[in-house]
Amino acid sequence: MIAVERRLTQPRWLTYVIPFVSVAVAFGIMAVVLLATGHDPGRTYRRLFDAAFHGSAAWTDTVTLATPLIFTGLAAAVAFRMQLFNIGAEGQLYIGAICAAGAAIWLGPDHALTLTILAMCVCGAAGAALWALIAGVLRAFARTNEIITTLMLNYVAGLLLTYMIFDSASPWRDVSTVQTRSFPQSVALKPSQFWPTVTVFGVSVSFGFLLAIGVAVALWVLFRVTRFGFEMNVIGDSQRAARYSGMRTRRKILAVMAISGAVAGLGGASQIGDFSHVLDASPQGLQGAAYGYTGIVVAALGRYNPFAVFLVGVLVGGLQNAGLFLQGADFPIGLVGVIQGIILFCVLGGELLVRYRVRLGRRPVAAVETS
Amino acid sequence: MQGITKRFPGVLANDAVDFEAAAGEVHALLGENGAGKSTLSNILTGLYRPDEGAISIYGEPAHFDSPSDAIDAGIGMVHQHFRLVAPFTVAENIILGEHRPEARSFVVHPRRIERHVAGLGERYGLAVHPRARVWQLSVGEQQRVEILKALYREARILILDEPTAVLTPQESEALFGTLRAMAREGRTVIFISHKLHEVKAVADRVTVLRGGRNVATLTAAEATPRELAALMVGREIELAKRVERAMPPGETAGLFVEGLGVRGDRGEEAIRNVTLTVREGEILGVAGVAGNGQRELAEAITGMRPLSRGSVRVGARELRTGDPRAAIAAGIAHVPEDRLGTGVAAGLSIAENSVLKSYRHRGISHGPILNWGMIREVARDLIRRYAVATPGPNLRARDLSGGNLQKLVLGREFSSAPKVLIAASPTRGLDVGAIETVHAYLREAAESGVAVLLISEDLDEIRALADRIVVIYEGELSGDFDPETATVEEIGLAMAGGERG
Numbered sequence: 001m002i003a004v005e006r007r008l009t010q011p012r013w014l015t016y017v018i019p020f021v022s023v024a025v026a027f028g029i030m031a032v033v034l035l036a037t038g039h040d041p042g043r044t045y046r047r048l049f050d051a052a053f054h055g056s057a058a059w060t061d062t063v064t065l066a067t068p069l070i071f072t073g074l075a076a077a078v079a080f081r082m083q084l085f086n087i088g089a090e091g092q093l094y095i096g097a098i099c100a101a102g103a104a105i106w107l108g109p110d111h112a113l114t115l116t117i118l119a120m121c122v123c124g125a126a127g128a129a130l131w132a133l134i135a136g137v138l139r140a141f142a143r144t145n146e147i148i149t150t151l152m153l154n155y156v157a158g159l160l161l162t163y164m165i166f167d168s169a170s171p172w173r174d175v176s177t178v179q180t181r182s183f184p185q186s187v188a189l190k191p192s193q194f195w196p197t198v199t200v201f202g203v204s205v206s207f208g209f210l211l212a213i214g215v216a217v218a219l220w221v222l223f224r225v226t227r228f229g230f231e232m233n234v235i236g237d238s239q240r241a242a243r244y245s246g247m248r249t250r251r252k253i254l255a256v257m258a259i260s261g262a263v264a265g266l267g268g269a270s271q272i273g274d275f276s277h278v279l280d281a282s283p284q285g286l287q288g289a290a291y292g293y294t295g296i297v298v299a300a301l302g303r304y305n306p307f308a309v310f311l312v313g314v315l316v317g318g319l320q321n322a323g324l325f326l327q328g329a330d331f332p333i334g335l336v337g338v339i340q341g342i343i344l345f346c347v348l349g350g351e352l353l354v355r356y357r358v359r360l361g362r363r364p365v366a367a368v369e370t371s
Numbered sequence: 372m373q374g375i376t377k378r379f380p381g382v383l384a385n386d387a388v389d390f391e392a393a394a395g396e397v398h399a400l401l402g403e404n405g406a407g408k409s410t411l412s413n414i415l416t417g418l419y420r421p422d423e424g425a426i427s428i429y430g431e432p433a434h435f436d437s438p439s440d441a442i443d444a445g446i447g448m449v450h451q452h453f454r455l456v457a458p459f460t461v462a463e464n465i466i467l468g469e470h471r472p473e474a475r476s477f478v479v480h481p482r483r484i485e486r487h488v489a490g491l492g493e494r495y496g497l498a499v500h501p502r503a504r505v506w507q508l509s510v511g512e513q514q515r516v517e518i519l520k521a522l523y524r525e526a527r528i529l530i531l532d533e534p535t536a537v538l539t540p541q542e543s544e545a546l547f548g549t550l551r552a553m554a555r556e557g558r559t560v561i562f563i564s565h566k567l568h569e570v571k572a573v574a575d576r577v578t579v580l581r582g583g584r585n586v587a588t589l590t591a592a593e594a595t596p597r598e599l600a601a602l603m604v605g606r607e608i609e610l611a612k613r614v615e616r617a618m619p620p621g622e623t624a625g626l627f628v629e630g631l632g633v634r635g636d637r638g639e640e641a642i643r644n645v646t647l648t649v650r651e652g653e654i655l656g657v658a659g660v661a662g663n664g665q666r667e668l669a670e671a672i673t674g675m676r677p678l679s680r681g682s683v684r685v686g687a688r689e690l691r692t693g694d695p696r697a698a699i700a701a702g703i704a705h706v707p708e709d710r711l712g713t714g715v716a717a718g719l720s721i722a723e724n725s726v727l728k729s730y731r732h733r734g735i736s737h738g739p740i741l742n743w744g745m746i747r748e749v750a751r752d753l754i755r756r757y758a759v760a761t762p763g764p765n766l767r768a769r770d771l772s773g774g775n776l777q778k779l780v781l782g783r784e785f786s787s788a789p790k791v792l793i794a795a796s797p798t799r800g801l802d803v804g805a806i807e808t809v810h811a812y813l814r815e816a817a818e819s820g821v822a823v824l825l826i827s828e829d830l831d832e833i834r835a836l837a838d839r840i841v842v843i844y845e846g847e848l849s850g851d852f853d854p855e856t857a858t859v860e861e862i863g864l865a866m867a868g869g870e871r872g
C-alpha cells in the first residue's frame with residue numbers, strides 16, 4: 001500500500017536536494033523514451049547541454065530565450081506572493097508589446113535612443129499595468145475571481161493584437177507597400193531604434209536581460225525591506241489578519257496587480273526593442289510563444305523568490321534553446337516537446353515531495369480521512 | 372472494551388497509557404491541551420496507529436488500519452468541529468460514507484432512511500427533523516446530527532470531543548440526558564472535556580491524562596473538582612473564582628455603542644439595535660451561545676465589519692465605521708476569537724506578527740523602509756514580558772501552542788496602550804494554566820483603566836471576571852446581571868432566549 005502524507009517538518013536540505021534528484025529522474029525516464037525511438041541517450045544529452053550552455057553562441061541564444069520568461073516569471077511571482085493569482089502575464093505582455101511598439105512608431109527614428117527606450121519602457125509598462133488593473137479593480141471592488149478575469153483578458157489581448165495587424169489599418173500596421181498590404185505585418189522599428197546589447201565574454205547580452213536583472217533586484221528589495229512588502233506578506237498569508245491589523249487590502253491588490261502587469265509589459269517592450277523589432281501578430285509570433293504561461297511555471301519553480309525566478313528563467317530558456325537546436329530530420333519536434341515535458345513534469349512533481357512524503361507498506365500515521 | 376496500552380515515541384504523545392471503559396458507563400477523559408486526549412481518541416478511531424500497545428474491544432483484540440475499520444468495529448466519534456455537508460439534509464448527511472446496504476444500494480430509499488433516523492432520534496431524545504437541511508440547524512441541532520450519525524452506524528462506543536463548548540447550560544443538560552440513556556443501553560460513552568463540573572455531572576468514572584500519561588482513573592462521584600484540577604495540572608490551582616480587583620471600575624464611559632445594527636455574512640441581521648456602555652476600568656461580560664451575533668458584534672466595534680446602523684464611540688470620539696485602522700487609532704485593541712486566522716498571519720514569524728499593527732510607527736519603520744533590528748527587538752521584548760515559550764522570534768506563529776499564541780496576541784494588543792479592549796472567547800481551547808494567565812492579563816488591563824468587553828461562551832469565565840453581565844441572543848442584548856447575585860439558571864434562560872419565550 002502506498003500512502004502520501006503531509007510532512008510535519010520540511011527539512012531545509014530537502015529543498016535544495018530534491019530539484020537535482022528530480023532532474024536526474026527526468027533524464028532516466030528520457031533515456032527510456034530516447035532508446036525506444038532509436039536515439040542514443042548519451043549523445044542526445046550531450047547535444048542538449050552543448051546547445052544550451054556550451055560556448056558563447058549557445059549562451060547568447062539561451063539569454064535571448066530566457067529574457068521574456070524572466071519578465072513573465074517575475075510578474076507572476078509578484079502577484080502569487082500575495083495569493084493574487086494573476087495568470088494574465090500572457091495578455092499583459094501583448095499589451096506591453098503593443099504600447100511599446102506604438103511609442104517607437106509614433107516617435108519615429110529621429111530621436112535619441114535613450115529617449116526611445118525610455119518611452120517604450122514607460123508606455124509598455126503603463127499600458128500593461130492598466131490592462132492588469134481591469135482585473136485588479138474587479139477583484140478589489142467586486143470580488144471577482146482574478147484567475148478567470150486575467151485568463152479571459154489574455155484572449156481579449158490576443159484578439160486585439162491580431163485585429164491591429166490583420167483586420168484593420170491601425171497605425172501599427174505597415175501599409176506602405178503592395179506586399180505588406182496583401183501579407184499584413186506591422187511597421188518595423190528602424191535600426192536606430194533597436195535596443196543595444198553588451199558583449200560579456202563573447203556572449204551578447206541584450207538590454208532587456210539587464211533590465212530583467214534590475215527588476216529582480218528591485219522586487220527583492222521591495223519584498224524584503226519595505227512596509228509595502230511586509231503588507232504583501234501579511235495579505236498573502238491571511239487576508240483577515242491584514243484587515244484586522246488595519247491594512248488597506250484593496251489598495252494593495254490594485255498596486256500589486258499594477259506592478260505585476262507592468263513587469264509583464266516590460267517583457268513585451270523588450271521583445272519589440274531587443275529581439276523581434278516588429279509587432280508580430282502571426283500564430284508563430286508572440287501568441288505562439290506562450291511566454292506568460294511558461295512564466296507561471298518559472299515563478300512556481302522559483303518559489304516566487306526573485307533571484308530564484310531569474311535562475312529558473314535562464315534554465316528554462318536554455319531548455320527551449322536546446323529544443324530548437326535538437327529538432328531536425330532525425331529528431332522530430334514532437335520528441336523535443338516530450339523531453340521538455342518530462343523535465344518540467346519531474347521538477348514540478350519533485351516539488352510535491354518537499355511538502356509530502358510517500359510511504360510504502362503499512363502506515364503508522366494514516367492520511368486523514370473523514371469518516 | 373478493556374486494556375488499551377499504547378505508546379507514541381518521538382513526540383511521546385501517549386506514554387504507555389492504559390485506558391479502559393466499561394460497557395454501560397460514561398467515561399470522562401480529562402486533561403489539558405497536549406495531554407494526549409486527542410491522540411488517544413485518534414488511535415481509538417483508527418486515524419493513527421499506535422507504535423506499541425494493543426486495543427481490544429469487548430474482549431476481542433482489534434486492529435485498525437483506517438478509520439473505516441474502527442467504524443466497522445462500532446466506534447463512533449463526534450468531533451468538536453462538525454463534519455457535515457451544509458446543503459444536504461440530515462438524513463443525507465447521516466448516510467454519507469456509510470457502508471451498509473441500506474445507504475449504499477444504487478437506489479437510495481430516502482423515506483426508509485428518514486424513518487430510521489426519526490426513530491433513533493425519538494429513542495434518545497435527539498429531536499431533529501431528518502429532512503431539514505443542515506445549514507438551517509442551530510449548532511446544538513447539528514451536534515445531534517453527528518450523534519445520530521454514530522448511532523445509525525450502530526456505534527457501541529461513542530467518543531465526544533468537548534461536546535458542550537457550543538451549547539447553552541440547558542442544551543448541555545439535555546445532551547447529558549442522552550448520553551446517560553445511551554450508557555443505560557449498554558453502550559460506552561467516552562466524554563472528552565476539560566470542564567470539571569461537567570465531568571462531575573455526567574461521568575461515572577474519570578481518567579485524567581497529563582503529559583501523555585494516565586495519571587489516575589477515579590470514580591467521578593467521589594472526586595472533588597479541586598482534586599481533579601490538581602491531577603490535571605500537576606499542582607494546586609485556583610479554580611476560576613472571583614478575585615476582587617484593586618481598582619474598582621471608573622465612572623467615565625470608555626466605550627459607547629449606540630443603536631448598532633450589523634449584517635452577517637449571509638446578509639441577515641446578525642446584530643439588531645444593540646446599545647451598550649463599558650466604563651473605564653470595567654469588564655463587561657457578554658454571555659451567549661456561539662452564533663448569536665458575538666462575532667459580528669466584535670467585528671463591528673473593531674471596524675472589521677461595516678455597520679448598517681448606529682455608532683461606536685471611544686471616549687467622546689465617534690469612529691469612522693468599517694475601518695479597522697480608525698478603530699486601532701482610537702485605541703481599540705482586539706483579541707479576536709479566531710486567533711490563528713485573524714489575530715496573526717500564521718505563516719509569518721513571531722517577529723512579523725508582533726508588529727502587525729505597529730509596523731507603521733516611527734522607529735519600527737522609517738518612511739517606507741522597515742527596521743528589522745527594531746522589529747526583532749519588539750518581538751523579544753514581547754516574548755520576555757508575556758512569557759511566550761518559543762525558541763526565538765523567528766519561529767512561525769503557526770508553530771506556537773494555543774496558549775503561547777494567545778499570549779503573543781494579548782501582549783501585542785496590550786503593548787499598544789489601548790483605551791478599549793475587545794476580547795472574544797480569549798480562552799477557548801486553552802488549558803487551565805494558560806487560562807489563568809489570560810484571566811490575570813484581562814484583570815490587569817481593567818485595573819489600568821481599560822474598558823474591557825469580554826465576549827465569551829464560557830459562563831464560568833464571565834462570572835469570574837465580569838463586573839456586569841449581559842446576554843446576547845439572536846443579535847439582541849438582554850439582561851444586566853450582577854455576577855455576584857445572578858444564578859446560572861437565570862443567565863442560562865436568557866442565553867436560550869427564554870425571557871421572550
